[in-house]
Amino acid sequence: MGLLDKEFADTNIVISTTDDVLNWARLSSLWQVSFGLACCAIEMMATSASHYDFDRFGVIPRPSPRQADVIIISGTVTLKMATRIKRLYEQMPDPKYVISMGSCSNCGGPYWEHGYHVLKGVDRVIPVDVYVPGCPPRPEALLEGLLKLQEKIRNESMVRKSK
Amino acid sequence: MKNAEEIFQILKNKFQDSVLEFKTDQPTEPIIIVQALEIDKICSFLSSEDELQFNSLVNLSGVDEIKENKLSVYYHLESTIHRHKILLKISTSREKPEVPSVVEVWQGANWHEREAYDMFGIIFLNHPDLRRILMPYDWEAGYPLRKDYENPEYYQGMKVPY
Ligand code: SF4
Numbered sequence: 001m002g003l004l005d006k007e008f009a010d011t012n013i014v015i016s017t018t019d020d021v022l023n024w025a026r027l028s029s030l031w032q033v034s035f036g037l038a039c040c041a042i043e044m045m046a047t048s049a050s051h052y053d054f055d056r057f058g059v060i061p062r063p064s065p066r067q068a069d070v071i072i073i074s075g076t077v078t079l080k081m082a083t084r085i086k087r088l089y090e091q092m093p094d095p096k097y098v099i100s101m102g103s104c105s106n107c108g109g110p111y112w113e114h115g116y117h118v119l120k121g122v123d124r125v126i127p128v129d130v131y132v133p134g135c136p137p138r139p140e141a142l143l144e145g146l147l148k149l150q151e152k153i154r155n156e157s158m159v160r161k162s163k
Numbered sequence: 164m165k166n167a168e169e170i171f172q173i174l175k176n177k178f179q180d181s182v183l184e185f186k187t188d189q190p191t192e193p194i195i196i197v198q199a200l201e202i203d204k205i206c207s208f209l210s211s212e213d214e215l216q217f218n219s220l221v222n223l224s225g226v227d228e229i230k231e232n233k234l235s236v237y238y239h240l241e242s243t244i245h246r247h248k249i250l251l252k253i254s255t256s257r258e259k260p261e262v263p264s265v266v267e268v269w270q271g272a273n274w275h276e277r278e279a280y281d282m283f284g285i286i287f288l289n290h291p292d293l294r295r296i297l298m299p300y301d302w303e304a305g306y307p308l309r310k311d312y313e314n315p316e317y318y319q320g321m322k323v324p325y
Contacts, residue, residue: 079318080299112325116307116314117298120325 019157026069027058027153030097030146033068033088034061037075040102040136044074047139057146065091070149072142073128076104076111077119089126097153099145100128103135110135164247167193170215178205192250194237199253202238203263203289206251209240210268216244220269225279229310234260234285255285264290282308 032054036044048054048061062068065088077085089098100122103109108120122128129152132145165173171185174195181201186194197205209217221239228235231254238251255262264287265272276287277296284306287293295302304315314323 079321079323082321083299083319108325116312116323119321120323124321 018159022158023154023156026095026158027150029058030070030149030153031062031068032059033065033071033092034063035071035074035088037073037077037081038104040075040104043136043139044072044101044142047142052139052143054143054146057143057150059146065089066093068092069095070097070099072099072101073105073122074101076109077122077125078117079119080117082119082122082125085122086125095156095158097129097149098122098126099130099132099142099149101132101142101145102137103133106131106133164245165214166247167195167249170247170249171195173212173215174205174208177208181205186252192248194250194252196252196254199236199255199262202236202251202253203265203267206238206240206265206268209249214245215247216242217249219243220265220271220275221248223265223272223275223279225283225285225308227283227308227310228254229257232257234283236262236279236285238265260285261288262286263288264293266290282306284309 046052048059054060059070065071069092071089071092073085089096100106104111104118105122108115108118111118112120119125130145130149132141134141137145168185171182174182174197178197178201181198182195182205183198184196186196209215217240219241221241222237223239224237226235226237233254234257235252235254239248240251241248253262260283262285264276266276267289273290273292274296276290277293279285280287280293281295281297294300298307299318302318304318305312316323
């Protein structure tokens, strides 16, 4: 049980806030849409594989957007793909998050000027929570992006009324 | 095995005026330039003739030669039987870029021709399925690899320029 191991004098009762419990559950099991785009996707797969092991943060790929919490836009977003990405995003249930991985998805990357077919940043079609820079970002950078997203979720509130 | 010049002579004897020029003054392999509208007949001859047997279309690509006001298509052919290669070229006008398809001769030409159509707007006559292959089907802004192409401001409500 790690941290909880033999720390309590009494059994059974832990006091916390609803927000903390819900957020802890949500940020520890961020399921990603099983979806990759270009060269960055290779790096994303490396992050999922045994060496970097995305799974230890609770990130596993789900083949359906309807069962996913986060979508990692890992690569070049062509105009043709952008319409599909928008639809995928809309099919995800709330609350949902977007990590934009790599220069292409952040701002068009190497195709920013002459890429007649490339959307200059996925944030033109869907809202982005975390931008991970790099071409491609190393797995460590993507992990850092995930930690940033977890930090964001940790500070959200699911129960308080929004003003 | 035959060299490009011998193959040019065979073609010249068979098709005469339809075979225009044998071009050697460049760093690449020699180019045989032929009449655009005869390309299907020439290719079917090249693939079926016993001493030539070009059974493989290695590559087919469009080129915009805007200075000469032309659109060209290059055909890289190889015979895996006789182990010889040639490079064929046709040119057509930018206003009415039409050239017969060679899908009948090599099935592999299908997607190559669709790509040349998608990027340059070259119409391949008798092609079984001449649709765009890379750009969206509803792309209306023209053919992106033409030198005078201008990207649109918007596509489906998405801003295109940086
Ligand atoms: S940012 Fe670089 S590595 Fe990533 S998809 Fe674009 S070109 Fe490929």
